[in-house]
Amino acid sequence: MNRTNLRVLQRVLAQEAGYADSIDGIHGPRTTAAVERMLAARAASLPDGADRWSARRRAVACLQLACHEHEIDAGAIDGLWGPQTDFAADALAERLRTGEAPVPWREETPADHNPNGWPAEEGVQAAFGAPCEVSRVTVPCPWRLQLAWDMRQSVSGISCHERVVESLARVLQRVHGLYGEARLRELGLHRYGGCYNCRRKRRGTTWSTHAWAVAIDWDPAHNRLAWGRDRARLARPEYEDWWRCWEAEGWVSLGRHRNFDWMHVQAVRI
The missing domain is CATH 3.30.1380 (Muramoyl-pentapeptide Carboxypeptidase; domain 2)
Known part of the structure; x- marks a missing residue:
């Protein structure tokens, strides 16, 4: 999780877990304490063994939970930073900034070569x-x-x-x-x-x-x-x-x- 993502997490913690320090993207003791408060309130949503995860992994899990609570699919609550969590963090940042979910977007361009008959x-x-x-x-x-x-x-x-x-x-x-x-x-x-x-x-x-x-x-x-x-x-x-x-x-x-x-x-x- 980079500093940009940590700022997103800190904004969530400010709303949900009494975090009152700077939104600076630095994972200090106050951020860790707020993460623990938020996770404690949502312990039933965590998998077995989550209490033994590192502070960094628990912070990622906290952000994943926040995404799900904002109806953004971050995948499994596993504390691991993969592409789905990365996307979800960006979507959460936009929702926190604008108050709305990102607008769906897809472009259309045809492809030609299809020797195996793959479907459209x-x-x-x-x-x-x-x-x-x-x-x-x-x-x-x-x-x-x-x-x-x-x-x-x-x-x-x-x-x-x-x-x-x-x-x-x-x-x-x-x-x-x-x-x-x-x-x-x-x-x-x-x-x-x-x-x-x-x-x-x-x-x-x-x-x-x-x-x-x-x-x-x-x-x-x-x-x-x-x-x-x-x-x-x-x-x-x-x-x-x-x-x-x-x-x-x-x-x-x-x-x-x-x-x-x-x-x-x-x-x-x-």
């Missing part, structure tokens, strides 16, 4: 079944992945919808053959942001393609949702072959086609 967004349920009720298979990854929100944890494969298994395996093999393990790590392509996630679109109202396990996020910290080509790492020229590997199988990059959410690639047409 309106046909996802017909093609892949009900959201959050899909049959998943783990595809081994040829290079070592680490969870973007907890780099201490390694992942050996990607759990995805059974229909996209063979295509995803081909993409991963091609990518590994082109770049190799060392270069993939240099490019941050070992920072895995997840595949399956039963949630709706961020700043949208329909189900995310993650709810069908047919979308994958990569290096979310350097390719944030609203960032365009001027900021997103995956928009740089050194990632051109990366995207060609995906596009050869008909997967769609929201960054390349809509210039936002550069972390995201999906087996769904737009």
Whole structure:
């Protein structure tokens, strides 16, 4: 959690837990004390073992709870800073600033190449079944992945919808053959942001393609949702072959086609 996010948390604590110090983004003892007061009042919403978390992790959990109380989906209350918590914190900051939820936004740009017959967004349920009720298979990854929100944890494969298994395996093999393990790590392509996630679109109202396990996020910290080509790492020229590997199988990059959410690639047409 950076200083900007801590300021958001401190504003919440000022409203909910008697925090009366500066809104300065510094995690001092008074911020910690206010976090503890807020969590104590919401102990029933915390998972088992949360009392043993570090002060930093408990502060993140506190912010996650605040997001949920403002009807912003921050994912599980786990005290871990992932892409969903990062988005939720931004949305909470806007709500605190304006008094209103962020306005949903999505652009429309068609894609062409589709050798696997991936469905358009309106046909996802017909093609892949009900959201959050899909049959998943783990595809081994040829290079070592680490969870973007907890780099201490390694992942050996990607759990995805059974229909996209063979295509995803081909993409991963091609990518590994082109770049190799060392270069993939240099490019941050070992920072895995997840595949399956039963949630709706961020700043949208329909189900995310993650709810069908047919979308994958990569290096979310350097390719944030609203960032365009001027900021997103995956928009740089050194990632051109990366995207060609995906596009050869008909997967769609929201960054390349809509210039936002550069972390995201999906087996769904737009």
